[in-house]
Amino acid sequence: MITRIEIDGFKSFLNFVLDVPPFLALVGPNASGKSNLFDALGFVADEITGSGGLLSAGRGLPAEQFHRVARGAPVPGFAVSVEALVAPEPGAVLPIRFDVGAEMVLRIPRSSGAVVSHVAHHLPEELLEFIVEDPEPGVTPRRTVQSWHRYALSPQAMRCRCSPAERGPLAADGRNLAAVLGRMAGSAALADLVADLAGVVPDVVALAPRLDREECAFDLVVDGQGSVPSALLSDGTLRVLGLLTALHDPDHPGTLLVEEIENGVHPRRLGELLRRIRHRIAEPGGDRPFRQVILTSHSPVVVAEGYRTDPDALIFLDTAVRVDPDGDRVSRVTVAKPIQPDGEPGTFVSPRQVRRYLEAAA
Numbered sequence: 154m155i156t157r158i159e160i161d162g163f164k165s166f167l168n169f170v171l172d173v174p175p176f177l178a179l180v181g182p183n184a185s186g187k188s189n190l191f192d193a194l195g196f197v198a199d200e201i202t203g204s205g206g207l208l209s210a211g212r213g214l215p216a217e218q219f220h221r222v223a224r225g226a227p228v229p230g231f232a233v234s235v236e237a238l239v240a241p242e243p244g245a246v247l248p249i250r251f252d253v254g255a256e257m258v259l260r261i262p263r264s265s266g267a268v269v270s271h272v273a274h275h276l277p278e279e280l281l282e283f284i285v286e287d288p289e290p291g292v293t294p295r296r297t298v299q300s301w302h303r304y305a306l307s308p309q310a311m312r313c314r315c316s317p318a319e320r321g322p323l324a325a326d327g328r329n330l331a332a333v334l335g336r337m338a339g340s341a342a343l344a345d346l347v348a349d350l351a352g353v354v355p356d357v358v359a360l361a362p363r364l365d366r367e368e369c370a371f372d373l374v375v376d377g378q379g380s381v382p383s384a385l386l387s388d389g390t391l392r393v394l395g396l397l398t399a400l401h402d403p404d405h406p407g408t409l410l411v412e413e414i415e416n417g418v419h420p421r422r423l424g425e426l427l428r429r430i431r432h433r434i435a436e437p438g439g440d441r442p443f444r445q446v447i448l449t450s451h452s453p454v455v456v457a458e459g460y461r462t463d464p465d466a467l468i469f470l471d472t473a474v475r476v477d478p479d480g481d482r483v484s485r486v487t488v489a490k491p492i493q494p495d496g497e498p499g500t501f502v503s504p505r506q507v508r509r510y511l512e513a514a515a
């Protein structure tokens with residue numbers, strides 16, 4: 154379970170620190186850095202598993218992952234640290250910390266004797282080299298980052314049949330949903346999943362995974378409609394089903410990173426979905442498989458629900474122009490603001506601001 158994220162010099166982050174609870178909703182304006190935070194975790198995971206965090210960056214070229222400045226010295230490197238609690242064996246909970254970073258340097262032949270210096274961002278990629286710190290190897294770090302699952306569920310992908318061999322954790326786009334449900338067939342976890350789904354999607358009665366000509370498929374049994382094959386289900390139903398499947402999967406505990414939770418969910422049911430998700434959160438080392446959820450949202454329902462039930466689990470991300478007094482560096486950075494009744498102005502969101510946010514959105 155991720156407990157803390159520190160980012161310095163990656164994308165929109167400079168000296169950014171966020172303590173992460175077991176359930177966290179990130180809200181805030183467009184381009185405030187919500188997805189960048191997930192990208193930073195993706196970088197760490199890719200580095201630890203050896204798949205090359207900078208080269209496999211989903212958005213932008215390697216050089217573009219370094220914090221860009223409007224004025225002043227470019228940022229020559231970045232560091233991302235993640236602290237987590239892990240339970241390598243039942244009952245034993247240990248803290249673990251990853252420190253991963255990268256430096257950008259000019260590609261100068263060693264024989265030239267030139268001093269390698271940091272460079273401006275506008276240099277062509279061919280001239281740049283990226284030195285990535287050797288992350289700690291080892292089974293526990295690798296297992297830990299492999300338990301971080303970022304979901305961008307695609308209804309189209311979830312409608313498809315798939316091979317029974319794809320019964321691992323739910324894929325990022327949900328394309329092996331039928332196989333995961335097949336693996337869960339007959340389990341208590343599947344019954345819980347159906348109960349949660351019925352709380353969000355009206356008239357759901359049951360889920361029926363099946364094998365059809367060696368392929369995994371499933372039907373949703375709907376009151377008054379009978380068995381509806383996956384291909385006919387609505388986008389919203391499939392998104393909620395995919396998310397709940399990842400959340401209930403008994404064989405793959407972990408941290409779910411979910412973008413725009415409200416996508417495809419009726420606003421009246423979104424609060425119920427959040428309550429049901431929260432109900433499934435479990436810390437490592439307990440009787441239940443550990444389950445953490447970090448989600449992003451633009452929905453006032455998420456703000457209202459979070460503010461009402463657990464203000465500590467609601468963080469507003471915003472941007473601010475930062476002027477570095479020493480280096481004369483000027484850039485726009487992501488800032489995290491918790492909800493607090495008072496404190497240093499500009500570093501928190503007050504209950505009055507929350508009310509105004511909700512009124513503006515109503």
Ligand SMILES: Nc1ncnc2c1ncn2[C@@H]1O[C@H](COP(=O)(O)OP(=O)(O)O)[C@@H](O)[C@H]1O
Pocket residue numbers: 163164165166181182183184185186187188189190217218219220221222
């Ligand atoms: N290397 C970078 N340096 C500074 N800002 C960046 C960098 N890469 C992306 N950004 C900024 O991050 C913003 C996108 O953030 P993102 O996390 O996708 O937003 P959202 O909160 O909507 O998910 C863009 O405005 C972009 O300018």
Ligand SMILES: [Mg+2]
Pocket residue numbers: 187188189
């Ligand atoms: Mg985003």
